[in-house]
Amino acid sequence: MKKLRLFSISMLKWILLSLFILILFSGCGPGFQHFGEFSIQDIENGCKKVTDGLGRTLVLVPKGQNAPDGYEKNQIIKIPVKKAVVNLNADVALLKALGVVDSVAGVTQEKEDWTIPEIKAGMETGKVVYLGEYSSIDFERLKVLDPDIVFAWDESAIPMLTELDIPCVITTTKIAKDLKTRMYFIKFLASFYGKEKEADLFIARVSKTIESVAKKTAGVKIKPKVIWGDIYEKRVLVEPINSGAAEMILLAGGEYLFDDVKGAA
Amino acid sequence: MVAIKNTWNFFGSSALTVCILLAVVLDFEIGFFFFRSHPSVFAPLDRLMLFEWLRTYGLESITVTWWFFVLLFLLFILTLNTVVCTVDSVAALIKRREKFSGSRAFVLKFAPHVMHVAFVLLLLGYFTSYATGFNLFNNILKQGIVMKVPHSDLQLSLENLKVKFYKNEDAPLPDFAGKARDVIADILIIDPANNTFKHGVKKKISINMPAFYQGISFHLKNFYPQNETNKGVPYVNLIIRKDPGIRIMAGGIILFTIGLVMYLFQTTHFNLRKKRIKGTSHDCSNATVSAESAERVKNLQEKEKDL
Numbered sequence: 052m053k054k055l056r057l058f059s060i061s062m063l064k065w066i067l068l069s070l071f072i073l074i075l076f077s078g079c080g081p082g083f084q085h086f087g088e089f090s091i092q093d094i095e096n097g098c099k100k101v102t103d104g105l106g107r108t109l110v111l112v113p114k115g116q117n118a119p120d121g122y123e124k125n126q127i128i129k130i131p132v133k134k135a136v137v138n139l140n141a142d143v144a145l146l147k148a149l150g151v152v153d154s155v156a157g158v159t160q161e162k163e164d165w166t167i168p169e170i171k172a173g174m175e176t177g178k179v180v181y182l183g184e185y186s187s188i189d190f191e192r193l194k195v196l197d198p199d200i201v202f203a204w205d206e207s208a209i210p211m212l213t214e215l216d217i218p219c220v221i222t223t224t225k226i227a228k229d230l231k232t233r234m235y236f237i238k239f240l241a242s243f244y245g246k247e248k249e250a251d252l253f254i255a256r257v258s259k260t261i262e263s264v265a266k267k268t269a270g271v272k273i274k275p276k277v278i279w280g281d282i283y284e285k286r287v288l289v290e291p292i293n294s295g296a297a298e299m300i301l302l303a304g305g306e307y308l309f310d311d312v313k314g315a316a
Numbered sequence: 317m318v319a320i321k322n323t324w325n326f327f328g329s330s331a332l333t334v335c336i337l338l339a340v341v342l343d344f345e346i347g348f349f350f351f352r353s354h355p356s357v358f359a360p361l362d363r364l365m366l367f368e369w370l371r372t373y374g375l376e377s378i379t380v381t382w383w384f385f386v387l388l389f390l391l392f393i394l395t396l397n398t399v400v401c402t403v404d405s406v407a408a409l410i411k412r413r414e415k416f417s418g419s420r421a422f423v424l425k426f427a428p429h430v431m432h433v434a435f436v437l438l439l440l441g442y443f444t445s446y447a448t449g450f451n452l453f454n455n456i457l458k459q460g461i462v463m464k465v466p467h468s469d470l471q472l473s474l475e476n477l478k479v480k481f482y483k484n485e486d487a488p489l490p491d492f493a494g495k496a497r498d499v500i501a502d503i504l505i506i507d508p509a510n511n512t513f514k515h516g517v518k519k520k521i522s523i524n525m526p527a528f529y530q531g532i533s534f535h536l537k538n539f540y541p542q543n544e545t546n547k548g549v550p551y552v553n554l555i556i557r558k559d560p561g562i563r564i565m566a567g568g569i570i571l572f573t574i575g576l577v578m579y580l581f582q583t584t585h586f587n588l589r590k591k592r593i594k595g596t597s598h599d600c601s602n603a604t605v606s607a608e609s610a611e612r613v614k615n616l617q618e619k620e621k622d623l
Protein backbone atom coordinates (compact mmCIF):
# COMPACT_ATOMS: atom_id res chain seq x y z
CA MET A 52 0.00 0.00 0.00
CA LYS A 53 2.88 2.30 0.91
CA LYS A 54 4.51 1.50 -2.46
CA LEU A 55 1.30 2.31 -4.25
CA ARG A 56 1.02 5.71 -2.50
CA LEU A 57 4.67 6.56 -3.23
CA PHE A 58 4.22 5.56 -6.83
CA SER A 59 1.09 7.70 -7.21
CA ILE A 60 2.85 10.79 -5.91
CA SER A 61 5.84 10.30 -8.20
CA MET A 62 3.50 9.59 -11.09
CA LEU A 63 1.58 12.78 -10.36
CA LYS A 64 4.85 14.70 -10.33
CA TRP A 65 5.77 13.31 -13.74
CA ILE A 66 2.40 14.16 -15.21
CA LEU A 67 2.52 17.71 -13.82
CA LEU A 68 6.08 18.13 -15.11
CA SER A 69 5.09 16.86 -18.57
CA LEU A 70 2.10 19.22 -18.67
CA PHE A 71 4.29 22.13 -17.58
CA ILE A 72 6.79 21.38 -20.36
CA LEU A 73 3.98 21.09 -22.90
CA ILE A 74 2.46 24.41 -21.83
CA LEU A 75 5.92 25.98 -21.89
CA PHE A 76 6.49 24.82 -25.46
CA SER A 77 2.98 25.64 -26.63
CA GLY A 78 3.77 29.34 -26.90
CA CYS A 79 6.76 28.90 -29.14
CA GLY A 80 7.69 27.00 -32.21
CA PRO A 81 5.19 26.14 -34.84
CA GLY A 82 3.76 29.61 -35.73
CA PHE A 83 0.54 27.77 -36.30
CA GLN A 84 -3.02 29.01 -36.04
CA HIS A 85 -6.30 27.42 -37.06
CA PHE A 86 -9.90 28.57 -37.36
CA GLY A 87 -12.21 25.60 -37.74
CA GLU A 88 -10.86 23.60 -40.65
CA PHE A 89 -8.71 26.44 -41.98
CA SER A 90 -5.12 26.74 -40.83
CA ILE A 91 -2.03 28.88 -41.41
CA GLN A 92 1.50 27.78 -40.57
CA ASP A 93 4.67 29.85 -40.98
CA ILE A 94 7.39 27.97 -42.83
CA GLU A 95 10.82 29.02 -44.19
CA ASN A 96 11.60 32.25 -46.14
CA GLY A 97 8.41 34.04 -45.12
CA CYS A 98 6.30 31.36 -46.82
CA LYS A 99 3.10 30.06 -45.23
CA LYS A 100 1.50 26.64 -45.46
CA VAL A 101 -2.29 26.94 -45.45
CA THR A 102 -5.10 24.39 -45.30
CA ASP A 103 -8.35 25.27 -47.07
CA GLY A 104 -11.91 24.24 -46.21
CA LEU A 105 -11.50 20.92 -48.01
CA GLY A 106 -8.31 20.06 -46.11
CA ARG A 107 -6.02 20.72 -49.12
CA THR A 108 -2.55 22.06 -48.43
CA LEU A 109 -1.33 25.12 -50.34
CA VAL A 110 1.77 27.22 -49.91
CA LEU A 111 1.83 31.02 -50.00
CA VAL A 112 5.12 32.35 -51.35
CA PRO A 113 6.02 36.07 -51.18
CA LYS A 114 6.82 37.45 -54.65
CA GLY A 115 10.55 37.22 -55.29
CA GLN A 116 11.00 34.19 -53.03
CA ASN A 117 11.46 30.60 -54.17
CA ALA A 118 8.78 28.09 -53.28
CA PRO A 119 9.84 25.28 -50.93
CA ASP A 120 10.36 21.83 -52.48
CA GLY A 121 7.70 19.17 -52.56
CA TYR A 122 4.74 21.19 -53.85
CA GLU A 123 2.97 20.96 -57.22
CA LYS A 124 2.61 24.09 -59.36
CA ASN A 125 -1.09 24.50 -58.59
CA GLN A 126 -0.37 24.33 -54.85
CA ILE A 127 1.87 27.40 -54.97
CA ILE A 128 0.29 30.86 -54.69
CA LYS A 129 2.36 34.02 -55.08
CA ILE A 130 1.41 36.66 -52.50
CA PRO A 131 0.16 39.33 -52.22
CA VAL A 132 -2.61 38.31 -54.61
CA LYS A 133 -3.37 41.00 -57.20
CA LYS A 134 -6.10 39.39 -59.27
CA ALA A 135 -8.72 37.00 -57.87
CA VAL A 136 -11.88 35.26 -59.00
CA VAL A 137 -14.38 34.91 -56.15
CA ASN A 138 -17.47 32.70 -56.16
CA LEU A 139 -19.12 33.67 -52.88
CA ASN A 140 -20.55 37.13 -52.14
CA ALA A 141 -19.66 36.68 -48.47
CA ASP A 142 -15.98 36.27 -49.38
CA VAL A 143 -16.09 39.46 -51.46
CA ALA A 144 -17.60 41.27 -48.46
CA LEU A 145 -14.65 40.14 -46.33
CA LEU A 146 -12.17 41.26 -49.02
CA LYS A 147 -13.88 44.66 -48.87
CA ALA A 148 -13.38 44.72 -45.09
CA LEU A 149 -9.67 44.04 -45.71
CA GLY A 150 -9.51 46.89 -48.22
CA VAL A 151 -8.62 44.64 -51.18
CA VAL A 152 -11.93 44.47 -53.02
CA ASP A 153 -10.18 45.99 -56.06
CA SER A 154 -8.36 42.63 -56.47
CA VAL A 155 -11.64 40.98 -57.52
CA ALA A 156 -11.42 40.48 -61.30
CA GLY A 157 -14.10 37.83 -61.87
CA VAL A 158 -17.36 36.71 -60.24
CA THR A 159 -20.08 34.12 -60.83
CA GLN A 160 -23.14 36.25 -60.01
CA GLU A 161 -24.73 38.73 -62.36
CA LYS A 162 -24.64 42.49 -61.73
CA GLU A 163 -28.23 42.60 -60.44
CA ASP A 164 -27.35 40.18 -57.62
CA TRP A 165 -24.62 42.41 -56.19
CA THR A 166 -25.03 45.03 -53.48
CA ILE A 167 -21.34 45.90 -53.09
CA PRO A 168 -20.88 49.19 -55.00
CA GLU A 169 -17.29 48.47 -56.05
CA ILE A 170 -18.32 45.21 -57.75
CA LYS A 171 -21.37 46.77 -59.41
CA ALA A 172 -19.24 49.63 -60.72
CA GLY A 173 -16.46 47.22 -61.77
CA MET A 174 -18.93 45.13 -63.77
CA GLU A 175 -20.18 48.25 -65.51
CA THR A 176 -16.69 49.37 -66.52
CA GLY A 177 -15.55 45.84 -67.41
CA LYS A 178 -12.96 45.72 -64.62
CA VAL A 179 -14.89 42.86 -63.02
CA VAL A 180 -15.92 40.06 -65.39
CA TYR A 181 -18.98 37.86 -65.07
CA LEU A 182 -17.78 34.30 -65.81
CA GLY A 183 -21.15 32.56 -65.91
CA GLU A 184 -22.95 30.57 -63.23
CA TYR A 185 -20.85 28.53 -60.84
CA SER A 186 -22.02 25.23 -62.35
CA SER A 187 -21.17 26.34 -65.90
CA ILE A 188 -18.16 28.65 -65.68
CA ASP A 189 -16.73 29.91 -68.97
CA PHE A 190 -13.24 28.45 -68.53
CA GLU A 191 -11.93 29.96 -71.76
CA ARG A 192 -12.78 33.40 -70.44
CA LEU A 193 -11.25 32.47 -67.12
CA LYS A 194 -8.02 31.43 -68.85
CA VAL A 195 -7.87 34.78 -70.67
CA LEU A 196 -8.46 36.58 -67.35
CA ASP A 197 -5.50 34.64 -65.89
CA PRO A 198 -6.19 35.25 -62.17
CA ASP A 199 -3.60 34.61 -59.43
CA ILE A 200 -6.19 32.57 -57.55
CA VAL A 201 -9.79 31.36 -57.56
CA PHE A 202 -11.68 31.38 -54.25
CA ALA A 203 -14.19 28.60 -54.99
CA TRP A 204 -16.94 27.16 -52.84
CA ASP A 205 -16.64 23.45 -53.63
CA GLU A 206 -14.28 20.88 -55.17
CA SER A 207 -16.05 20.52 -58.53
CA ALA A 208 -14.07 23.47 -59.94
CA ILE A 209 -10.70 21.91 -59.06
CA PRO A 210 -10.15 19.49 -62.02
CA MET A 211 -10.51 22.18 -64.70
CA LEU A 212 -8.54 24.75 -62.70
CA THR A 213 -5.75 22.20 -62.22
CA GLU A 214 -5.65 21.67 -65.99
CA LEU A 215 -5.46 25.43 -66.49
CA ASP A 216 -2.71 25.70 -63.81
CA ILE A 217 -4.76 28.19 -61.80
CA PRO A 218 -4.48 27.73 -58.02
CA CYS A 219 -7.78 27.28 -56.24
CA VAL A 220 -8.81 27.64 -52.60
CA ILE A 221 -12.03 26.19 -51.19
CA THR A 222 -13.60 28.64 -48.74
CA THR A 223 -16.49 26.52 -47.44
CA THR A 224 -16.33 23.61 -45.02
CA LYS A 225 -18.27 20.38 -44.72
CA ILE A 226 -19.06 21.03 -41.05
CA ALA A 227 -20.91 24.31 -40.46
CA LYS A 228 -18.63 27.21 -39.51
CA ASP A 229 -19.26 28.27 -35.94
CA LEU A 230 -19.24 31.94 -34.97
CA LYS A 231 -15.57 32.00 -34.01
CA THR A 232 -14.56 30.31 -37.28
CA ARG A 233 -16.73 32.76 -39.25
CA MET A 234 -15.08 35.72 -37.53
CA TYR A 235 -11.52 34.44 -37.76
CA PHE A 236 -11.91 33.21 -41.36
CA ILE A 237 -10.95 36.75 -42.40
CA LYS A 238 -7.45 36.03 -41.08
CA PHE A 239 -7.22 33.14 -43.53
CA LEU A 240 -8.17 35.44 -46.43
CA ALA A 241 -5.85 38.15 -45.10
CA SER A 242 -2.85 35.82 -45.36
CA PHE A 243 -3.22 35.86 -49.19
CA TYR A 244 -2.91 39.66 -49.19
CA GLY A 245 -0.54 40.34 -46.29
CA LYS A 246 -3.38 42.19 -44.51
CA GLU A 247 -3.18 40.46 -41.13
CA LYS A 248 -3.37 43.74 -39.16
CA GLU A 249 -6.56 44.76 -40.96
CA ALA A 250 -8.01 41.34 -40.14
CA ASP A 251 -7.19 41.75 -36.44
CA LEU A 252 -8.88 45.19 -36.41
CA PHE A 253 -11.96 43.74 -38.11
CA ILE A 254 -12.17 40.89 -35.56
CA ALA A 255 -11.82 43.34 -32.65
CA ARG A 256 -14.56 45.57 -34.10
CA VAL A 257 -16.98 42.67 -34.72
CA SER A 258 -16.28 41.12 -31.30
CA LYS A 259 -17.09 44.43 -29.64
CA THR A 260 -20.37 44.72 -31.53
CA ILE A 261 -21.37 41.16 -30.67
CA GLU A 262 -20.51 41.73 -27.00
CA SER A 263 -22.58 44.90 -26.83
CA VAL A 264 -25.59 43.22 -28.49
CA ALA A 265 -25.26 40.20 -26.19
CA LYS A 266 -25.13 42.52 -23.16
CA LYS A 267 -28.31 44.33 -24.25
CA THR A 268 -30.23 41.12 -24.91
CA ALA A 269 -28.97 39.19 -21.88
CA GLY A 270 -32.01 40.03 -19.76
CA VAL A 271 -34.78 39.71 -22.34
CA LYS A 272 -37.78 37.80 -21.11
CA ILE A 273 -39.53 37.09 -24.38
CA LYS A 274 -37.31 35.09 -26.71
CA PRO A 275 -38.47 35.02 -30.32
CA LYS A 276 -38.43 31.55 -31.90
CA VAL A 277 -36.24 31.54 -35.00
CA ILE A 278 -35.27 29.12 -37.76
CA TRP A 279 -32.61 29.79 -40.40
CA GLY A 280 -32.46 27.92 -43.68
CA ASP A 281 -32.81 27.87 -47.44
CA ILE A 282 -35.95 26.69 -49.22
CA TYR A 283 -35.33 24.73 -52.41
CA GLU A 284 -37.72 23.12 -54.87
CA LYS A 285 -37.93 19.76 -53.10
CA ARG A 286 -36.36 20.35 -49.69
CA VAL A 287 -35.45 22.84 -47.00
CA LEU A 288 -31.88 22.99 -45.70
CA VAL A 289 -31.47 24.48 -42.23
CA GLU A 290 -28.47 25.74 -40.31
CA PRO A 291 -27.46 23.42 -37.43
CA ILE A 292 -27.04 24.57 -33.82
CA ASN A 293 -23.22 24.52 -34.24
CA SER A 294 -23.42 27.14 -37.01
CA GLY A 295 -22.52 30.81 -36.67
CA ALA A 296 -26.09 31.74 -37.67
CA ALA A 297 -27.59 29.78 -34.76
CA GLU A 298 -25.04 31.22 -32.33
CA MET A 299 -25.88 34.76 -33.47
CA ILE A 300 -29.60 34.12 -32.86
CA LEU A 301 -28.89 32.88 -29.35
CA LEU A 302 -26.62 35.85 -28.61
CA ALA A 303 -29.27 38.24 -29.93
CA GLY A 304 -31.75 36.85 -27.39
CA GLY A 305 -33.59 34.45 -29.66
CA GLU A 306 -34.49 30.79 -29.33
CA TYR A 307 -33.14 28.64 -32.16
CA LEU A 308 -35.66 25.95 -32.96
CA PHE A 309 -33.30 23.47 -34.66
CA ASP A 310 -31.15 23.08 -31.57
CA ASP A 311 -31.17 19.30 -32.00
CA VAL A 312 -29.62 19.47 -35.50
CA LYS A 313 -25.83 19.26 -35.60
CA GLY A 314 -23.26 18.97 -38.37
CA ALA A 315 -23.06 20.22 -41.95
CA ALA A 316 -24.16 23.68 -43.06
CA MET B 317 22.63 -3.22 -11.48
CA VAL B 318 20.35 -2.62 -8.48
CA ALA B 319 18.92 0.46 -10.22
CA ILE B 320 18.12 -1.60 -13.33
CA LYS B 321 16.50 -4.29 -11.18
CA ASN B 322 14.43 -1.68 -9.29
CA THR B 323 13.33 -0.06 -12.53
CA TRP B 324 12.43 -3.47 -13.94
CA ASN B 325 10.42 -4.31 -10.81
CA PHE B 326 8.71 -0.91 -10.91
CA PHE B 327 7.55 -1.46 -14.50
CA GLY B 328 6.57 -5.06 -13.73
CA SER B 329 4.40 -4.26 -10.74
CA SER B 330 0.70 -5.05 -10.89
CA ALA B 331 -0.01 -1.90 -8.82
CA LEU B 332 1.37 0.08 -11.77
CA THR B 333 -1.01 -1.77 -14.13
CA VAL B 334 -4.02 -0.89 -11.96
CA CYS B 335 -2.97 2.75 -11.60
CA ILE B 336 -2.23 3.16 -15.31
CA LEU B 337 -5.50 1.53 -16.36
CA LEU B 338 -7.47 3.75 -13.95
CA ALA B 339 -5.57 6.78 -15.23
CA VAL B 340 -6.31 5.77 -18.86
CA VAL B 341 -10.03 5.47 -18.06
CA LEU B 342 -10.05 8.86 -16.32
CA ASP B 343 -8.06 10.43 -19.16
CA PHE B 344 -10.50 9.06 -21.76
CA GLU B 345 -13.44 10.43 -19.74
CA ILE B 346 -11.85 13.89 -19.75
CA GLY B 347 -10.89 13.53 -23.41
CA PHE B 348 -14.45 12.64 -24.37
CA PHE B 349 -15.70 16.07 -23.25
CA PHE B 350 -12.89 17.95 -25.02
CA PHE B 351 -13.39 15.84 -28.14
CA ARG B 352 -17.10 16.64 -28.23
CA SER B 353 -16.72 20.34 -27.48
CA HIS B 354 -13.83 21.04 -29.91
CA PRO B 355 -14.36 18.83 -32.98
CA SER B 356 -12.37 21.14 -35.28
CA VAL B 357 -9.20 20.55 -33.22
CA PHE B 358 -9.46 16.76 -33.33
CA ALA B 359 -10.96 16.25 -36.83
CA PRO B 360 -7.56 16.83 -38.54
CA LEU B 361 -6.30 13.67 -36.78
CA ASP B 362 -8.06 11.84 -39.63
CA ARG B 363 -5.86 13.31 -42.32
CA LEU B 364 -2.62 14.31 -40.55
CA MET B 365 0.07 12.01 -39.27
CA LEU B 366 0.45 11.79 -35.49
CA PHE B 367 3.57 13.93 -35.04
CA GLU B 368 2.40 16.59 -37.48
CA TRP B 369 -0.88 16.90 -35.57
CA LEU B 370 0.95 17.01 -32.23
CA ARG B 371 3.30 19.74 -33.54
CA THR B 372 0.48 21.90 -34.94
CA TYR B 373 -3.04 21.45 -33.55
CA GLY B 374 -1.77 19.61 -30.47
CA LEU B 375 0.58 22.33 -29.25
CA GLU B 376 -1.50 25.28 -30.49
CA SER B 377 -4.58 24.13 -28.55
CA ILE B 378 -2.77 22.62 -25.55
CA THR B 379 -5.54 23.59 -23.12
CA VAL B 380 -7.85 21.30 -25.10
CA THR B 381 -5.40 18.60 -26.21
CA TRP B 382 -3.31 18.02 -23.06
CA TRP B 383 -5.26 14.85 -22.25
CA PHE B 384 -4.13 13.37 -25.59
CA PHE B 385 -0.46 13.93 -24.72
CA VAL B 386 -1.13 12.36 -21.31
CA LEU B 387 -2.86 9.44 -23.06
CA LEU B 388 0.18 8.81 -25.27
CA PHE B 389 2.41 8.89 -22.19
CA LEU B 390 0.10 6.48 -20.31
CA LEU B 391 -0.07 4.09 -23.28
CA PHE B 392 3.72 4.11 -23.49
CA ILE B 393 3.98 3.20 -19.78
CA LEU B 394 1.24 0.59 -20.18
CA THR B 395 3.16 -0.97 -23.08
CA LEU B 396 6.35 -1.12 -21.00
CA ASN B 397 4.37 -2.55 -18.10
CA THR B 398 2.80 -5.20 -20.35
CA VAL B 399 6.16 -6.20 -21.84
CA VAL B 400 7.88 -6.49 -18.44
CA CYS B 401 4.95 -8.35 -16.82
CA THR B 402 4.74 -10.76 -19.77
CA VAL B 403 8.50 -11.47 -19.71
CA ASP B 404 8.36 -12.10 -15.92
CA SER B 405 5.29 -14.33 -16.11
CA VAL B 406 6.52 -16.34 -19.11
CA ALA B 407 9.89 -16.90 -17.41
CA ALA B 408 8.14 -18.08 -14.22
CA LEU B 409 5.86 -20.34 -16.23
CA ILE B 410 8.76 -21.98 -18.08
CA LYS B 411 10.54 -22.59 -14.76
CA ARG B 412 7.53 -24.50 -13.42
CA ARG B 413 6.73 -26.49 -16.55
CA GLU B 414 7.34 -29.85 -14.77
CA LYS B 415 4.38 -29.19 -12.44
CA PHE B 416 1.95 -29.47 -15.34
CA SER B 417 0.18 -32.77 -16.00
CA GLY B 418 0.60 -32.53 -19.78
CA SER B 419 2.11 -30.36 -22.49
CA ARG B 420 -1.36 -29.17 -23.58
CA ALA B 421 -2.15 -27.72 -20.15
CA PHE B 422 1.28 -26.08 -20.15
CA VAL B 423 0.83 -24.48 -23.61
CA LEU B 424 -2.71 -23.31 -22.81
CA LYS B 425 -1.37 -21.42 -19.77
CA PHE B 426 0.32 -19.03 -22.22
CA ALA B 427 -3.09 -17.73 -23.39
CA PRO B 428 -3.10 -14.41 -21.46
CA HIS B 429 0.52 -13.74 -22.44
CA VAL B 430 -0.26 -14.33 -26.12
CA MET B 431 -3.04 -11.74 -25.78
CA HIS B 432 -0.65 -9.32 -24.05
CA VAL B 433 1.86 -9.64 -26.90
CA ALA B 434 -1.02 -9.11 -29.37
CA PHE B 435 -1.99 -5.90 -27.52
CA VAL B 436 1.58 -4.61 -27.79
CA LEU B 437 1.67 -5.50 -31.50
CA LEU B 438 -1.61 -3.65 -32.11
CA LEU B 439 -0.27 -0.52 -30.43
CA LEU B 440 3.01 -0.82 -32.29
CA GLY B 441 1.19 -1.26 -35.61
CA TYR B 442 -0.91 1.86 -35.10
CA PHE B 443 2.15 3.81 -34.01
CA THR B 444 4.15 2.67 -37.08
CA SER B 445 1.32 3.65 -39.44
CA TYR B 446 0.70 7.05 -37.87
CA ALA B 447 4.37 7.88 -37.41
CA THR B 448 5.90 6.68 -40.68
CA GLY B 449 3.03 6.41 -43.18
CA PHE B 450 1.16 9.06 -45.11
CA ASN B 451 -2.45 9.98 -45.58
CA LEU B 452 -3.15 12.22 -48.55
CA PHE B 453 -6.64 13.64 -48.90
CA ASN B 454 -8.32 15.39 -51.83
CA ASN B 455 -6.39 14.00 -54.79
CA ILE B 456 -8.74 15.08 -57.52
CA LEU B 457 -8.27 13.19 -60.75
CA LYS B 458 -10.00 13.68 -64.08
CA GLN B 459 -9.53 11.77 -67.32
CA GLY B 460 -6.53 12.82 -69.40
CA ILE B 461 -4.43 14.00 -66.45
CA VAL B 462 -1.48 12.04 -65.07
CA MET B 463 -0.89 12.74 -61.41
CA LYS B 464 2.31 12.00 -59.53
CA VAL B 465 1.67 10.17 -56.27
CA PRO B 466 3.43 12.20 -53.56
CA HIS B 467 6.20 10.46 -51.53
CA SER B 468 6.64 7.85 -54.30
CA ASP B 469 7.64 7.40 -57.96
CA LEU B 470 4.18 6.18 -58.90
CA GLN B 471 1.94 8.00 -61.36
CA LEU B 472 -1.81 7.79 -61.48
CA SER B 473 -4.47 8.43 -64.11
CA LEU B 474 -8.21 7.95 -64.39
CA GLU B 475 -9.05 5.61 -67.28
CA ASN B 476 -12.79 5.34 -66.93
CA LEU B 477 -15.59 6.38 -64.59
CA LYS B 478 -18.94 4.58 -64.61
CA VAL B 479 -21.73 6.07 -62.51
CA LYS B 480 -25.11 4.33 -62.26
CA PHE B 481 -28.09 6.52 -61.45
CA TYR B 482 -31.46 5.72 -59.87
CA LYS B 483 -34.28 5.58 -62.38
CA ASN B 484 -37.79 6.76 -61.53
CA GLU B 485 -38.95 3.14 -61.18
CA ASP B 486 -36.20 1.88 -58.83
CA ALA B 487 -35.69 4.98 -56.67
CA PRO B 488 -36.46 4.18 -52.99
CA LEU B 489 -37.80 7.74 -52.58
CA PRO B 490 -39.03 10.08 -55.34
CA ASP B 491 -36.21 12.52 -54.47
CA PHE B 492 -33.59 9.82 -55.30
CA ALA B 493 -34.47 9.63 -59.01
CA GLY B 494 -31.53 10.76 -61.12
CA LYS B 495 -29.06 10.54 -58.21
CA ALA B 496 -25.98 8.30 -58.19
CA ARG B 497 -26.50 4.81 -56.77
CA ASP B 498 -23.17 3.16 -57.62
CA VAL B 499 -19.79 4.14 -59.01
CA ILE B 500 -16.80 2.24 -60.39
CA ALA B 501 -13.59 3.98 -61.44
CA ASP B 502 -10.78 2.35 -63.45
CA ILE B 503 -7.46 3.83 -62.45
CA LEU B 504 -4.09 3.20 -64.06
CA ILE B 505 -1.07 3.02 -61.76
CA ILE B 506 2.23 3.56 -63.56
CA ASP B 507 5.36 2.36 -61.79
CA PRO B 508 8.50 3.49 -63.67
CA ALA B 509 10.73 1.51 -61.30
CA ASN B 510 9.04 -1.79 -62.10
CA ASN B 511 9.67 -3.16 -65.61
CA THR B 512 6.49 -5.27 -65.52
CA PHE B 513 4.25 -2.35 -64.53
CA LYS B 514 6.00 0.61 -66.13
CA HIS B 515 3.20 0.77 -68.72
CA GLY B 516 0.70 0.69 -65.92
CA VAL B 517 -1.45 -1.69 -63.93
CA LYS B 518 -5.23 -1.21 -64.05
CA LYS B 519 -7.23 -1.29 -60.82
CA LYS B 520 -10.91 -0.86 -60.06
CA ILE B 521 -12.01 1.25 -57.12
CA SER B 522 -15.42 2.01 -55.70
CA ILE B 523 -17.03 3.08 -52.43
CA ASN B 524 -15.67 0.72 -49.73
CA MET B 525 -13.52 -1.00 -52.40
CA PRO B 526 -10.01 0.48 -52.36
CA ALA B 527 -7.18 -0.58 -54.66
CA PHE B 528 -3.78 -1.64 -53.27
CA TYR B 529 -0.37 -1.37 -54.88
CA GLN B 530 3.00 -1.80 -53.16
CA GLY B 531 1.65 -0.99 -49.69
CA ILE B 532 -0.20 2.10 -50.91
CA SER B 533 -3.99 2.09 -50.91
CA PHE B 534 -6.26 4.23 -53.11
CA HIS B 535 -9.70 5.00 -51.65
CA LEU B 536 -12.61 6.70 -53.37
CA LYS B 537 -13.73 9.65 -51.25
CA ASN B 538 -15.99 11.45 -53.67
CA PHE B 539 -16.89 11.57 -57.35
CA TYR B 540 -18.67 13.68 -59.94
CA PRO B 541 -21.30 13.65 -61.43
CA GLN B 542 -23.55 12.67 -58.54
CA ASN B 543 -26.70 13.56 -60.42
CA GLU B 544 -27.78 12.85 -63.99
CA THR B 545 -28.32 16.55 -64.57
CA ASN B 546 -24.74 17.52 -63.55
CA LYS B 547 -22.87 18.81 -66.57
CA GLY B 548 -19.40 19.50 -65.18
CA VAL B 549 -16.18 17.57 -65.80
CA PRO B 550 -16.34 14.00 -64.38
CA TYR B 551 -13.70 13.33 -61.72
CA VAL B 552 -12.85 11.24 -58.68
CA ASN B 553 -11.55 12.50 -55.37
CA LEU B 554 -9.12 9.95 -53.92
CA ILE B 555 -7.55 9.37 -50.53
CA ILE B 556 -4.06 7.89 -50.94
CA ARG B 557 -2.71 6.13 -47.85
CA LYS B 558 0.38 4.25 -46.85
CA ASP B 559 -0.03 2.07 -43.76
CA PRO B 560 3.37 0.52 -43.01
CA GLY B 561 1.99 -0.84 -39.73
CA ILE B 562 -0.95 -2.70 -41.25
CA ARG B 563 0.88 -6.07 -41.28
CA ILE B 564 1.89 -5.61 -37.64
CA MET B 565 -1.73 -4.76 -36.77
CA ALA B 566 -3.00 -7.82 -38.69
CA GLY B 567 -0.43 -9.95 -36.84
CA GLY B 568 -1.71 -8.51 -33.56
CA ILE B 569 -5.32 -9.31 -34.43
CA ILE B 570 -4.49 -12.90 -35.45
CA LEU B 571 -2.39 -13.41 -32.31
CA PHE B 572 -5.16 -11.98 -30.12
CA THR B 573 -7.66 -14.41 -31.68
CA ILE B 574 -5.28 -17.32 -31.07
CA GLY B 575 -4.83 -16.20 -27.45
CA LEU B 576 -8.57 -15.93 -26.98
CA VAL B 577 -9.18 -19.43 -28.39
CA MET B 578 -6.40 -20.83 -26.16
CA TYR B 579 -7.98 -19.13 -23.14
CA LEU B 580 -11.37 -20.61 -24.07
CA PHE B 581 -9.85 -24.11 -24.30
CA GLN B 582 -7.98 -23.62 -21.04
CA THR B 583 -11.11 -22.59 -19.11
CA THR B 584 -13.36 -25.26 -20.60
CA HIS B 585 -10.63 -27.91 -20.12
CA PHE B 586 -10.31 -27.18 -16.38
CA ASN B 587 -14.05 -26.80 -15.86
CA LEU B 588 -14.74 -30.13 -17.53
CA ARG B 589 -12.12 -31.86 -15.43
CA LYS B 590 -13.54 -30.37 -12.24
CA LYS B 591 -17.08 -31.38 -13.19
CA ARG B 592 -15.99 -34.91 -14.10
CA ILE B 593 -14.22 -35.42 -10.78
CA LYS B 594 -17.06 -33.89 -8.76
CA GLY B 595 -19.58 -36.05 -10.67
CA THR B 596 -17.62 -39.20 -9.79
CA SER B 597 -17.72 -38.33 -6.07
CA HIS B 598 -21.52 -37.86 -6.10
CA ASP B 599 -22.32 -41.11 -7.90
CA CYS B 600 -20.00 -43.35 -5.97
CA SER B 601 -21.38 -45.09 -2.90
CA ASN B 602 -17.97 -46.20 -1.73
CA ALA B 603 -16.74 -43.76 0.93
CA THR B 604 -13.06 -44.49 0.19
CA VAL B 605 -13.42 -43.61 -3.52
CA SER B 606 -15.34 -40.48 -2.59
CA ALA B 607 -12.57 -39.39 -0.25
CA GLU B 608 -10.02 -40.03 -3.01
CA SER B 609 -12.00 -37.91 -5.42
CA ALA B 610 -12.29 -35.08 -2.93
CA GLU B 611 -8.53 -35.28 -2.46
CA ARG B 612 -8.04 -35.07 -6.26
CA VAL B 613 -10.30 -32.03 -6.51
CA LYS B 614 -8.38 -30.42 -3.69
CA ASN B 615 -5.05 -31.16 -5.40
CA LEU B 616 -6.33 -29.81 -8.69
CA GLN B 617 -7.53 -26.63 -7.05
CA GLU B 618 -4.17 -26.17 -5.32
CA LYS B 619 -2.38 -26.76 -8.62
CA GLU B 620 -4.56 -24.17 -10.30
CA LYS B 621 -3.84 -21.76 -7.49
CA ASP B 622 -0.11 -22.33 -7.93
CA LEU B 623 -0.31 -21.58 -11.62
